Amino acid sequence: MLAAAAGVLVLALGVTLATGHRGERIVHGVESGVDNRLGQAGFRLKAVHVEGASAMATADIVRAAGVRKDQPLLGMDLDALRQRVERVGWVKEARVVRLLPDTLVVAVVERKQLGVWQHAGRTVVIDDHGQEIPEADPARFPNLPLVVGDGGAVAAPAILPILAQRPRLMERLDAIVRVDDRRWDLRLKDGSLIQLPAVGEENALMQLEQLDQRSHILELGFERVDLRNPDVVAVRPRPSAPEGPLVAGGV
Numbered sequence: 001m002l003a004a005a006a007g008v009l010v011l012a013l014g015v016t017l018a019t020g021h022r023g024e025r026i027v028h029g030v031e032s033g034v035d036n037r038l039g040q041a042g043f044r045l046k047a048v049h050v051e052g053a054s055a056m057a058t059a060d061i062v063r064a065a066g067v068r069k070d071q072p073l074l075g076m077d078l079d080a081l082r083q084r085v086e087r088v089g090w091v092k093e094a095r096v097v098r099l100l101p102d103t104l105v106v107a108v109v110e111r112k113q114l115g116v117w118q119h120a121g122r123t124v125v126i127d128d129h130g131q132e133i134p135e136a137d138p139a140r141f142p143n144l145p146l147v148v149g150d151g152g153a154v155a156a157p158a159i160l161p162i163l164a165q166r167p168r169l170m171e172r173l174d175a176i177v178r179v180d181d182r183r184w185d186l187r188l189k190d191g192s193l194i195q196l197p198a199v200g201e202e203n204a205l206m207q208l209e210q211l212d213q214r215s216h217i218l219e220l221g222f223e224r225v226d227l228r229n230p231d232v233v234a235v236r237p238r239p240s241a242p243e244g245p246l247v248a249g250g251v
Helices: 002-019 021-040 055-065 078-086 152-164 201-215
Strands: 047-051 091-099 103-110 113-119 122-127 146-148 173-179 183-188 193-195 224-226 234-236
Touching: 047 055, 055 078, 055 091, 055 103, 078 091, 078 103, 113 152, 146 152, 152 173, 152 183, 152 201
Parallel strands: 047 103, 113 146, 146 173, 193 224
Antiparallel strands: 091 103, 113 122, 173 183, 183 193, 224 234
16 A cells, blocks of 8 residues: 555656646645555554653643644654744754654753743743743742843843852742842842842852851841942841830739
């Protein structure tokens, strides 16, 4: 059956050369017939395997592939299928392979989720190049760092790996806030604020580490630590709670 199908296709190509554009229509019809013959031989799609993708991304990738069960496998345009898959926000690159008689393998490199970016009333997931992943639901990524402010997505890939090297700081971090699209403020879960300089953020964080080693400042808490001046670390303690009025009888 395969030999017969191949013979018909060769004949159709000869007709195309002889008849011009009319031949193209003939070839299209013959190709459909070849697909049907191969389908009868058992080469129909039964399974799609997606490799390299998370569970959340897999459904979007299969949907974008646009294939259907029992579709003739050898008649698929794999390059067009790959392009459709690579338009999915989760996907950095993709490769599509047929495994005869009935399987399609879609191997992808998934874009790394870096953080959740909040700006202009929107909250989106960004990758390690600061690009939005449209299909990713931010609510499903509670462990990603929160990035706030205009320009934050573009600048985040430079600062977040530096912060990730400091687990004591990261476990206390609530959000990183982009200020005037030139520097960062670090907002901690206890309300403390760390002001970083526009350049030399890593050196400033090393100064903070040294201060924390001496005084355990991250545990004690503070209102603000100003690291914008490389020569001076300014710490503003958290104001003490005012004393309540004395009550008669010591009640």
